[in-house]
């Protein structure tokens with residue numbers, strides 16, 4: 001399941017001294033290390049250019065390892081936000097050791113199950129490329145194992161409820177003393193403040209981060225969006241924070257705490273709405289269709305339906321088949337520079353010169369009528385036909401793709417964005433591969449681990465326990481679920 005790169009190195013414009021002979025387009029100038037003065041000079045100038053970095057690898061692109069090879073993650077995450085973060089790091093090559101409660105595991109293993117007795121898609125799609133070890137973090141022997149793992153790893157990632165990590169005895173002070181290089185990265189619902197102790201799930205974050213109040217139609221209630229901007233969005237923010245902390249550690253030699261709150265993460269993604277909040281103080285938001293409809297603005301950024309969040313008005317329009325297909329729609333943007341081609345395409349060439357339509361400000365109060373006219377045209381074709389016609393003249397449009405269409409889209413399979421993975425328990429399933437493509441760090445998407453699948457391997461090979469010690473651990477209750485009392489006859 002190798003993910004193909006989205007682009008390949010076809011040219012190499014190294015201005016420095018060394019380049020791979022494997023790169024066909026690369027300059028052939030190669031510095032040989034010898035004691036001759038000229039070579040010494042070249043070496044010195046090379047050192048200057050390299051800024052302390054190693055010499056460029058001579059391996060072909062994609063064969064020099066992966067971006068995060070060697071990074072070891074102690075993964076204490078569960079549900080969605082934390083696992084999204086660590087899966088992204090694992091895609092990049094980090095060794096992700098997922099710690100799960102014996103006998104139980106991540107709660108999502110059993111949530112929304114589609115195959116009886118097997119790990120759910122909720123779990124499998126968020127925990128690829130990881131290893132699983134079961135440890136009872138409250139058992140004395142379990143704590144000892146964790147100490148070894150803390151010493152071994154670079155990053156501890158967790159998204160427990162506030163205070164849960166401390167209650168396990170894994171305080172920042174303890175971790176930092178045990179391994180001063182360790183980065184402790186957390187997702188919490190809220191940052192420090194009045195709500196810091198609250199437990200938070202996806203939709204709570206969407207509401208608290210300002211997204212829900214600005215999503216939906218003006219005349220309806222606030223809406224949450226299907227994209228998991230609270231969970232997966234915050235996991236993404238945390239992954240960025242971890243990589244930055246790892247980079248800073250190369251200079252400082254010490255770890256630090258990294259916190260991504262879900263409220264902050266959602267707000268970061270909804271920042272254009274905070275932009276509009278401030279613009280309101282200076283007058284109405286003219287690009288909102290409510291302006292064209294003559295509806296006065298209130299004190300807060302309103303819900304904008306399908307209005308575009310940018311300066312180019314847009315709306316979702318019906319296409320052929322909309323009566324029976326809920327996804328026969330297209331997002332149409334009346335981008336100012338292509339207004340002429342739009343008019344020609346929809347059969348309204350006179351709008352190009354009509355003062356009521358020719359300029360963006362003149363169009364603003366008429367947007368609804370304009371989109372109605374464009375819709376009469378889009379309804380004569382399928383969304384893909386509209387796309388073809390519009391793209392031919394550089395008009396940006398977006399077909400509303402159903403998840404079925406996305407699952408079946410060959411081009412997404414070709415780039416490794418949608419990947420089919422085989423699982424010993426549940427068989428084949430689709431997952432989302434690495435959404436970012438690198439030319440020199442190839443992602444191989446692997447299935448999620450079974451509960452505790454790597455417990456022995458990690459205890460012996462990572463923690464260094466002997467066979468005798470392993471036998472003791474097995475009876476200590478540190479890695480196994482407490483036995484259920486036998487049922488009365």
Ligand code: CAO
Nearest residue numbers: 079080081100101136137159160161167189199200201202
């Ligand atoms: N061994 C022993 N105990 C373990 C363990 C292990 N390996 N793993 C977890 N536990 C224990 C924790 O120590 C905790 O016990 P205490 O409450 O006694 O300290 C307990 O399991 C439950 O942890 P939790 O409170 O984090 O879990 P929850 O189901 O009650 O809450 C959630 C879930 C998501 C609401 C909460 O973890 C949270 O708010 N996390 C931060 C925000 C977040 O990430 N939300 C997104 C979740 S995805 O929608």
